Amino acid sequence: YTAKLRRHDVEVYDSTADRAAHRVRMIGHLRDAITAGDLSVHYQPKTDPATGQVHGAEALVRWEHPEHGRVSPDEFIPLAEQTGLIRPLTTLVLDTALATCAEWRRQGHHLGVAVNLSARSLSDTELPTRVGKALRRAGLPAAALTLEITETAVMADLGRSVAVLQDLRALGVRLSVDDFGTGQSSLAYLKQLPIHEMKIDRTFVLGLADDQGDAAIVRAALGLGHALGLRVVAEGVEDAVALALLADWGCDLVQGYHVSRPLPPDGFQQWLDTRNA
Numbered sequence: 001y002t003a004k005l006r007r008h009d010v011e012v013y014d015s016t017a018d019r020a021a022h023r024v025r026m027i028g029h030l031r032d033a034i035t036a037g038d039l040s041v042h043y044q045p046k047t048d049p050a051t052g053q054v055h056g057a058e059a060l061v062r063w064e065h066p067e068h069g070r071v072s073p074d075e076f077i078p079l080a081e082q083t084g085l086i087r088p089l090t091t092l093v094l095d096t097a098l099a100t101c102a103e104w105r106r107q108g109h110h111l112g113v114a115v116n117l118s119a120r121s122l123s124d125t126e127l128p129t130r131v132g133k134a135l136r137r138a139g140l141p142a143a144a145l146t147l148e149i150t151e152t153a154v155m156a157d158l159g160r161s162v163a164v165l166q167d168l169r170a171l172g173v174r175l176s177v178d179d180f181g182t183g184q185s186s187l188a189y190l191k192q193l194p195i196h197e198m199k200i201d202r203t204f205v206l207g208l209a210d211d212q213g214d215a216a217i218v219r220a221a222l223g224l225g226h227a228l229g230l231r232v233v234a235e236g237v238e239d240a241v242a243l244a245l246l247a248d249w250g251c252d253l254v255q256g257y258h259v260s261r262p263l264p265p266d267g268f269q270q271w272l273d274t275r276n277a
């Protein structure tokens with residue numbers, strides 16, 4: 001019995017140690033990637049489902065790891081948050097996205113850009129100042145930028161988040177609640193937040209065409225968002241049926257593989273040009 005237990009202990013220790021070592025290596029690589037500018041940003045269009053008009057794009061960070069290949073942001077964003085790397089990462093994505101947006105505008109496409117903020121950033125009281133500086137560097141009006149935040153992030157430290165959000169809103173930046181419907185306290189806090197936009201989580205949108213429950217949730221979220229005067233975006237639109245239903249229901253903007261996957265800057269520019277041709 002003791003031998004078995006010991007072996008079990010050793011195994012657990014080994015795998016934990018392995019995981020810890022892997023984590024430390026990944027953190028080092030992520031730090032290098034940020035300093036070397038090896039992260040890139042892809043863009044996924046936000047379009048009007050009724051007219052097809054392009055309103056802007058969401059910036060999504062990408063990391064091509066020299067050994068592990070592409071690492072998902074769902075994996076390295078949490079690492080960045082736990083290690084303080086999130087601040088330089090956010091600044092990098094923000095500067096890149098704003099410079100790209102300024103370039104679209106020079107090419108005659110009057111678009112906005114959306115950048116994701118992590119939970120940690122919302123308790124960073126310096127963030128509004130840094131965002132203001134980034135906008136000035138890019139020479140863009142604040143209204144060109146939307147910041148996407150999850151409700152879980154806001155709830156984590158409500159007092160501080162609301163103060164940061166109010167400063168951001170005072171700058172003229174647009175604020176969007178991401179992954180709506182997946183958090184705990186979706187309704188009570190919504191009217192207290194200084195937000196402009198609500199994004200219905202893709203888990204509800206994916207089932208739209210076949211699942212009456214999902215369809216009901218999406219319609220209820222649309223009704224709620226509109227009653228609060230918000231712009232409502234549906235993410236995860238993967239087929240024409242979902243697109244048609246959302247257009248029918250008055251959804252303001254859609255995002256998803258059916259319209260376009262997230263694209264590198266040159267690919268996005270081409271996508272825009274062929275669409276307007």
Ligand code: C2E
Binds near residue numbers: 072074255257258
């Ligand atoms: P998110 O903000 O909810 O972003 C939407 C995710 O859905 C993206 O995954 C996008 O590629 C994916 N997606 C888009 N259309 C479809 C579709 O039709 N079907 C399906 N199944 N998926 C679709 P991605 O790029 O892997 O990003 C994952 C998450 O990582 C993001 O979720 C966001 O929370 C985080 N993230 C990405 N970039 C950044 C960043 O620059 N900063 C921060 N803080 N977080 C980021």
Ligand code: CA
Binds near residue numbers: 116178
């Ligand atoms: Ca987002």
Ligand code: CA
Binds near residue numbers: 179201
């Ligand atoms: Ca989302």
Ligand code: CA
Binds near residue numbers: 179
């Ligand atoms: Ca998400």
